Amino acid sequence: MRLVDLLRLILENLSRHKGRVLLTAIGVIIGTAAVVVLVSLGIGLQKSATENLWGISDLTRIEVNPVWEDMYAVEAGGKGDTGSSSQQKKLTPAALEEIAALPGVASVIPLDYLMGWGQLTYGKMEYWANFVGVDPEKLPYLELEAAVGDVDLQKGTVIIGSQVPMNYYDPNYRPGQEVAEPPDLMGQQLKLVMTKYTSDGEEIKKTLQLRVVGILEETQGESDWSMYVTMSQLDEWNTWFNGGKRINRNKDGYQRVIVKAESVEYVTDLTNAINEMGFQAFSPQSMVEGVNSYFMVLQIVFGGIGAIALLVAAIGIANTMTMAILERTHEIGLMKAIGATNNDVLRIFLGEAAGIGFIGGLGGAFFGWLFSKAFNVVATSILASQMQQGGGFGGGLSTSTPPWLLLFALLFATFIGVASGFFPAVNATRLEPVKALKYE
Amino acid sequence: MSAEIEVRSLEKIFKMGDQVVRALDGVDLIIPAHSFTVIMGPSGSGKSTLLYLVGGLDKPTKGEVLVNGKPVDFTNDINLALYRRKTVGFIFQSFNLVSTMTALENVSFPMWFAGTSRAKRRQRATSLLEQVGLANRAKHKPTELSGGQQQRVAFARAMVNDPPLILADEPTGNLDTTSGQRIMRMLHEYYQQGKTVVVVSHDERMKQFATHVIYLLDGKIVTEQEFQNASSFALLDDEMEEGEQP
Structure with a gap:
């Protein structure tokens, strides 16, 4: 039929x-x-x-941290290893190259943070800054978009997260007073006062000027609270905090690295591979999978x-x-x-x-x-x-x-x-x- | 093409509760090719059972049926379906037309299963409806046709695959005299085309067409007769012309 x-x-x-x-x-x-x-x-x-x-729905992102000494010691101690800082694996440029060579890696973005106190002031308002140093060439891989201005970083400039202006506060505020409006920081010069102490307890301050070139779109992530500066700028500041001793990346490594996978399919395997290399890798994908x-x-x-x-x-x-x-x-x-x-x-x-x-x-x-x-x-x-x-x-x-x-x-x-x-x-x-x- | 039927030691036993009924009790029979055979006998003698077994609608308890020397394969449903499709055309007492189909669709229905194209089905069914005088009733459904017309549609359906063998079970049983005679004449015409026709009937008039008459009683053949009957057809044709209604 x-x-x-x-x-x-x-x-x-x-x-x-x-x-x-x-x-x-x-x-x-x-x-x-x-x-x-x-x-x-x-x-x-x-x-x-x-x-x-x-x-952000950015599931291709893997956050990599070095294994901290004490954690390493505890874990290694269980295996009968004594563990020491010398054995601690750092996120050095060589390690970054090793990670970049893994299949499915689109980009490896090293990040670093301020190693001391940095207070920003604008008018009467103040803010304790969370500075993130990033190589301007790598910045596009973080897929940060500017709500105002742009994301073109140079020395002496800063890109700030969407929540940063909301967290400026008036140190002289008294109960009953009207709460000050968040400042419009776009294009403004911010005063950065960095503070360190000598072994004698003497306070040393350094004052700098930073110009805001962009305010980022809200991501509901870490970037909302961060202030991005160039890595070389941050290195200079950290060198000052370090008593003039330059940061040696081959020895000290980076504090944190963001690995971007080519697609979500690679994320789980990459996370496992990086963990096996001796780092702490975490991806939103693993939580999303759960x-x-x-x-x-x-x-x-x-x-x-x-x-x-x-x-x-x-x-x-x-x-x-x-x-x-x-x-x-x-x-x-x-x-x-x-x-x-x-x-x-x-x-x-x-x-x-x-x-x-x-x-x-x-x-x-x-x-x-x-x-x-x-x-x-x-x-x-x-x-x-x-x-x-x-x-x-x-x-x-x-x-x-x-x-x-x-x-x-x-x-x-x-x-x-x-x-x-x-x-x-x-x-x-x-x-x-x-x-x-x-x-x- | 015609079909010679040979029945060998055919038995059909039914169980009705505790009772065993021998509907056919070792029947041996040869129905020659190009013959008009009428099977007669009282109710329950096994006439219809024999017909259905020859037609492959039922399976024998024992024995075999050969068509042109080749045994009918009762064990294989596909072979049996192909045998019914290609070799046999059935006509039933109660017409068995599909009530939702038109006369044309009913006639062409067997060709659906043969995988014939719609155009060819239509052409063949139209030609057969013309042949049985129902060209103007092609689009009518069975309920819009008289009993005689329905049986003519059923006859056209039986012929549609041009089978060498027509099996008719009491084809005139539900018809008035005139319509019955018309069906008889059609069956005779089909026989005259060189085909084999086997009819089960109580109707004594059917014998006038027969080349062979078989009497069954209690599942056994009691008499076989062979006739030369050309004159009786002429007589019946005259009656038809006088009495037939459109």
């Missing part, structure tokens, strides 16, 4: 009892829609959770709840097909008498069951998508009203319905149809033609 004829026959047979087919399909529609809505909710929660966790596996379970549970509705629908299809076969026993006998093979009969009835599943799946995918959208509208308005009242849940309670979910729902419902119709269809093929023809 040709496929086109088979499809035509299936459609004609389904259209014989439109009401019954529709009622059966409604069961599938409800089940499929339940699966789509609940899995969409699971995906939405997962998306919201990972975005809230990392804001979160993902949690939400995967949640989605399976949600999908399972929806699947119960589909199971009920499957029983409905099986019932409808059993009834159809009972009613059409005579016809099955006739089909066999005029030359239909058992396979032809099987394909016809399986096709009809699949057709009911497909119709239900199509409706279920559509209504599931529609309900998910409606859920988002309702959830957004409820959250907005709660936020207005000054409380409520700030997280994103929303659904996300990817196209693959709709396609999966459609195919799954069709499969449910085939599975439910299987035994009735097999029973149809087993009918002896002569008995079927005599059936009343």
Whole structure:
């Protein structure tokens, strides 16, 4: 039997009892829609959770720190090793080259921090700065974007995080006074006062001027609170703190390194490889994977709840097909008498069951998508009203319905149809033609 | 092409509760190619059982059926389906038309399973409906046709794959006299085309067409007769022309 004829026959047979087919399909529609809505909710929660966790969604980033001496000693001590600072592996340029040679590494960005106190003042306001030194050539790999100004770093300039101005405070503020507005620092000259103490306890200060050339977009990450200067600038300051002794990177290494992977797929392997090299590597990806596996379970549970509705629908299809076969026993006998093979009969009835599943799946995918959208509208308005009242849940309670979910729902419902119709269809093929023809 | 049927020691035993019913009890029979055989006998004598076994609609308890010397393979469902599709055309007492299909679709239905293209199916079914005088009823559904017309559609359906063997089970049983005669004449015409026709009937008039008549009783052949019957066809044709209604 040709496929086109088979499809035509299936459609004609389904259209014989439109009401019954529709009622059966409604069961599938409800089940499929339940699966789509609940899995969409699971995906939405997962998306919201990972975005809230990392804001930036930069999952290709791996943070690498040297293993601190005391930690190394404890760990090595357990193995019977004495452990010492000389054995501590530093993030030296050679080590960085070693990391850069690992497969999947897009870039290695060394960072360094101020080794002493640095207080910034602007007008009457002050701020204890968290300076990060970075090579201007490597800066683009950090994917920092300027909300105001640009990210072109030079000596004597600084790029500041979005939250830095909010943290300027008036040291002479007294309770009852009006709180000063955060200063607009863009393009402003900031006074940096660095303080160190000699072995005699004598305080030595050094004052510098820094011009703000850019304020970064909010990332909900470390950069929001950081002030970026060139690595050479930071080296100069640290040399001053170090009593004029220059920082030797080959000996002291960098305090921290950011490794950017070419894509998320490399991150786990790279993290493991860097850890094996003797450093402490951490990636948001590893936490996201944990979160993902949690939400995967949640989605399976949600999908399972929806699947119960589909199971009920499957029983409905099986019932409808059993009834159809009972009613059409005579016809099955006739089909066999005029030359239909058992396979032809099987394909016809399986096709009809699949057709009911497909119709239900199509409706279920559509209504599931529609309900998910409606859920988002309702959830957004409820959250907005709660936020207005000054409380409520700030997280994103929303659904996300990817196209693959709709396609999966459609195919799954069709499969449910085939599975439910299987035994009735097999029973149809087993009918002896002569008995079927005599059936009343 | 015609089909010679040979039945060897054919048995069919049914179990009805504790009772064992021998519907056919060791039947040996040869139905020659290009013959018109009428099987007669009282109810329960095994006529229809014999017909269904010859047609491959039922499986024998024992014995075999040979068509042109080749045994019908009752063990393989595909071979059996192909045998029914290519070699046999069935006509039933209750027509067995698909109620949701038009006359044209019913006639062409066996060709669906043969994988024939839609255009060829349509062409062949239209030609057969013309042949049985129902060209103007092609788009009618069975409920819109009289009993005689339905049986003519069923006859066209039986011929659609041009089988060498037509098996008819009480084809006139549900028809009025005139319609019954018309069906008889059609079967005879098919026989005249060189085919083999086997009819199970209670209708004594059917004997007028027969080249062979077989009487069954309690699952056994009790009499076999062979006829030369050209004159009786002419007589019946005259009756048809006078009494037939459109």
